[in-house]
Amino acid sequence: MKRKVVSVLLCAAMVSAMMVGCGGGSAAPAEDASAEASEDASEEGGTITVGFSQVGAESDWRTANSESMKSTFSEENGYTLIFDDAQQKQENQITAIRNFVQQEVDYIVLAPVTETGWETVLQEAKDADIPVIIVDRMIDVSDDSLYTAWVGSNFKLEGQKACAWLQAYADAKEMDEINIVDIQGTIGASAQIGRTEAFDEAAQANGWNVVGQQTGEFTQAKGQEVMESMLKSNDNINVVYCENDNEAFGAIDAIEAAGKTVGPDGDILVMSFDTTNAGITDTLSGKIICNTECNPLHGPRVAEIIEKLEAGEEVEKQQYVDEGIFAYGSDVPEVEVDGEKFEVTEVTQEVIDGRAY
Ligand code: GYE
Numbered sequence: 361m362k363r364k365v366v367s368v369l370l371c372a373a374m375v376s377a378m379m380v381g382c383g384g385g386s387a388a389p390a391e392d393a394s395a396e397a398s399e400d401a402s403e404e405g406g407t408i409t410v411g412f413s414q415v416g417a418e419s420d421w422r423t424a425n426s427e428s429m430k431s432t433f434s435e436e437n438g439y440t441l442i443f444d445d446a447q448q449k450q451e452n453q454i455t456a457i458r459n460f461v462q463q464e465v466d467y468i469v470l471a472p473v474t475e476t477g478w479e480t481v482l483q484e485a486k487d488a489d490i491p492v493i494i495v496d497r498m499i500d501v502s503d504d505s506l507y508t509a510w511v512g513s514n515f516k517l518e519g520q521k522a523c524a525w526l527q528a529y530a531d532a533k534e535m536d537e538i539n540i541v542d543i544q545g546t547i548g549a550s551a552q553i554g555r556t557e558a559f560d561e562a563a564q565a566n567g568w569n570v571v572g573q574q575t576g577e578f579t580q581a582k583g584q585e586v587m588e589s590m591l592k593s594n595d596n597i598n599v600v601y602c603e604n605d606n607e608a609f610g611a612i613d614a615i616e617a618a619g620k621t622v623g624p625d626g627d628i629l630v631m632s633f634d635t636t637n638a639g640i641t642d643t644l645s646g647k648i649i650c651n652t653e654c655n656p657l658h659g660p661r662v663a664e665i666i667e668k669l670e671a672g673e674e675v676e677k678q679q680y681v682d683e684g685i686f687a688y689g690s691d692v693p694e695v696e697v698d699g700e701k702f703e704v705t706e707v708t709q710e711v712i713d714g715r716a717y
Contacts, residue, residue: 466490467669578607608642
């Protein structure tokens with residue numbers, strides 16, 4: 361993949377020296393395409409250039425994911441990474457992809473903010489013969505040839521595991537009723553669609569009383585705001601299903617500020633997804649009673665796909681990551697979804713210390 365190295369080196373030098381873009385387009389923030397990296401690349405006789413359009417920096421999960429991508433696609437691993445933070449806006453991602461096409465990168469990696477609206481820009485990448493790898497959330501396109509491969513989580517299954525845990529916990533604790541709020545993720549993102557779908561189905565099947573359902577945009581600030589307003593209008597909430605850890609942190613702040621308590625012996629059970637380090641630490645204390653894993657370490661997985669493509673090998677079109685479910689205490693040792701059993705890990709300090717993120 362040496363053919364594009366010269367233009368990439370020129371581009372990286374231009375971006376770092378003048379903060380302008382290449383090929384007439386506007387500059388994508390190219391924090392990793394430093395002149396230093398370029399010099400090393402030229403010494404080594406060429407690297408693989410990856411343009412990565414990241415959703416944003418909305419959550420701890422996202423930070424861990426960005427770090428995984430940056431440490432994998434490093435110059436010492438033979439890559440030049442052009443990293444673009446889209447600040448949770450699809451239009452920024454579309455601009456970034458167009459810049460990557462102009463810069464003639466070797467691969468485009470896209471973590472899409474929402475599922476729809478990608479046809480036009482991905483057709484442009486296809487016309488330029490640049491393979492596109494989708495990571496984390498999925499895209500909804502009628503033509504599968506618009507991307508080469510996808511790797512990410514089974515978000516519906518994550519939600520189903522979490523909901524199965526709640527019903528089993530409610531049975532074990534003989535809870536009379538479940539008055540539950542769903543603080544959703546970014547509407548239209550696969551992680552929201554899957555987790556909400558599982559929630560809606562479980563609420564209906566188990567007769568939970570859904571007190572409220574509103575997006576918290578996967579952020580702590582919005583999670584707090586939504587929980588505050590839900591608490592003002594409802595006195596009976598006893599469970600909150602947060603679609604990620606950062607929303608849970610915000611919800612806990614709102615609950616405590618309202619003079620209520622969280623935890624196994626408190627007023628409200630807080631559930632969450634991601635199992636980030638801070639999230640699972642709150643599960644150790646019971647503040648987050650159940651935390652369903654969503655693994656952010658996609659860098660090596662994407663690199664494996666690229667290495668196979670470089671070697672001319674076939675790659676799987678879609679790959680799901682294996683994930684666990686973690687809880688405070690051992691009231692529910694396992695959950696069952698569609699006949700399949702999943703062990704629930706009781707969080708201890710050893711469990712936290714033994715994790716990779
Ligand atoms: O759960 C959330 C992040 O798409 C899996 O996005 C990702 C989700 C993750 O903001 O914390």
